[in-house]
Amino acid sequence: MSRSRRTRVDSNPVLKIVNWILWGLSLLLSAYLVYSLFRYGILAVYNLNVILSLVALVVLGILGWVLLRFPARVWVTIILVLSLLVAGVGAIGVQQLVGLSSRLNHQANYTEYDLTVYVPKDSDLQDLSQVEKILAPMETDKDNLAKLQEDLTTNKQVNPQFESSSSYVDAYKQLKEGQAQAIVINSIFADTIESEFPNFGEGLRPLHTYQVRRKLETGRQDPKAQSFTIYVSGIDTYGPITSVSRSDVNILMTVNRESQKILLTTTPRDAYVPIADGGNNQPDKLTHAGIYGVDASIHTLENLYETPINYYVRLNFTSFLKLIDLVGGVDVENDQAFTSLHGQYDFPVGTVHLDSEKALAFVRERYGLQGGDNDRGKNQEKVITAVLRKLMSTDALKNYPQIIQGLQDSIQTDMSLETMMALINSQLESAGQYQISSQALEGTGSMDKPSYAMPGSQLYVMEVNPESLAATKANIQSILEGQ
Structure with missing residues (x-):
């Protein structure tokens, strides 16, 4: 290629801009990777995180030098695209890992369960306003039932009388025997009822469900603890x-x-x-x-x-x-x-x-x-x-x-x-x-x-x-x- 031809190739303004943008994106993704490796201790074994970081810096340095010498060459564009792909795959992998950890930790902060008011499936009661008495274990699950009562009063504008049973199993037994008009079942006790009455839910009809979301209180420790x-x-x-x-x-x-x-x-x-x-x-x-x-x-x-x-x-x-x-x-x-x-x-x-x-x-x-x-x-x-x-x-x-x-x-x-x-x-x-x-x-x-x-x-x-x-x-x- 003649000197004038090389000059025209290296002076292509569009290709110059594209190459510098590709190099800049590779730099940003590599910086994110290096930050994540040290921030979260990823591959902090046998100094792999240090080695990978040094390799990234050397590669970026070499690419920067090549870009200064040959700013508008197609072969430089191809190398930069490959570099960007490698950095992108690494960044996506790290982001998936960080995202997973974030979601697992977010879920760890709370727990959920339901309190549901039930009547027999063949009951004539169709609405909470028709219910006069509700049977539930007011002593053993008083905090949750107090929240349900508040929800009924505030959001449903009803105030049925709550009578106490010894347990949710006992409440279901009384409903089944016709001794109760309506009952409450806390979803976390459903399997304890089912252990005595398989498929118990088939004979029930829900009138109202109140979801409880409770914050969990657990301990933490220095992640570097031995x-x-x-x-x-x-x-x-x-x-x-x-x-x-x-x-x-x-x-x-x-x-x-x-x-x-x-x-x-x-x-x-x-x-x-x-x-x-x-x-x-x-x-x-x-x-x-x-x-x-x-x-x-x-x-x-x-x-x-x-x-x-x-x-x-x-x-x-x-x-x-x-x-x-x-x-x-x-x-x-x-x-x-x-x-x-x-x-x-x-x-x-x-x-x-x-x-x-x-x-x-x-x-x-x-x-x-x-x-x-x-x-x-x-x-x-x-x-x-x-x-x-x-x-x-x-x-x-x-x-x-x-x-x-x-x-x-x-x-x-x-x-x-x-x-x-x-x-x-x-x-x-x-x-x-x-x-x-x-x-x-x-x-x-x-x-x-x-x-x-x-x-x-x-x-x-x-x-x-x-x-x-x-x-x-x-x-x-x-x-x-x-x-």
Whole structure:
């Protein structure tokens, strides 16, 4: 090419402007990436965040020098477009991760449930103004029912008389027997009623529903702390993850990053312990703490084990376990052969490979296990651990967008992104060598203990063994202290 031809090419004003705009956009996206890497601790392992930042700066510097020498060349435009695409993909990935964390944390600040006024399906009552008396447990759920009464008076301009029942189950029994005109059912108690009266809702007709949105009060900790405890609550219910529900899985994950040890402590759902907050510190099944909110479960376990719980993770098992298919399944070690009621799957002793359906059967089964609910808790620990390991590995990158969506639908947590990344980075640095141990609180079964949430019902509970409780507390403390 002649000198005059090169001069004309390099003096193309439109191409010059386009190239400088492309370089400027690459600079902005790279700056966002570098900021995010250090702000949230992303890839802060083996100094990868530092290396990537230096690479970005060097590449941008070289591109800037090339642009000064050849400001209006097409081949420079192509290189700049490729650079912009790389920076854009990285920025989108980081933004998805930051957005996911923000949504999970936003959901963690509140919980939702409904209070509904019902009449029998064949009742002549068609409107709240026709209802004179409403039956509800005014003592055990007085705060929520007071909100409903205020809503009826203020927004519906009706003021029916409220009469007290011993429980929501008792209220439904009286309505069913024709001894009540209308009742209130708190949605978080619906499954307790259904445990005695399957499909009870088919005989009811709603007149009014009041939604309660309650702020959660949970603890936080410095994301750089070397030791902390996470409460893992597992529910298996329909509806949004923010819905209040009994907690079928109650695991404390005590982590010490310095000693690279994790202790999983399972507390059986039937453990008979004082229930905090809405349970008024009255003894009841641990699973009933969940109906007062995840914070009630946290405070109950804090009181039981005399240790602070810094974060919580709430899983909806049905949707969470679907993530297993996105990471190619998980392997767990099975201690005893059994056939599951759910799906009729046979699980032999040894290593078993689980897809999402088999995993759901594996974590639900308790009747076919020698230790019943205690052994089910151990199986739940195994599956949760296996899934978390896969999600923190490179296998998760293959279906990154789908996993991000799946996590959003199945998890609620108050852990910050910085804390999650610190945990993932330390796990990666250890090359998966974290020493994970587990323990379970033990006790004796009983059928003669009263239930605060379900008075008058004969329920199976596990009376806690004092020696087991003392040993469990000591083991948690040992991990926290790095022993």
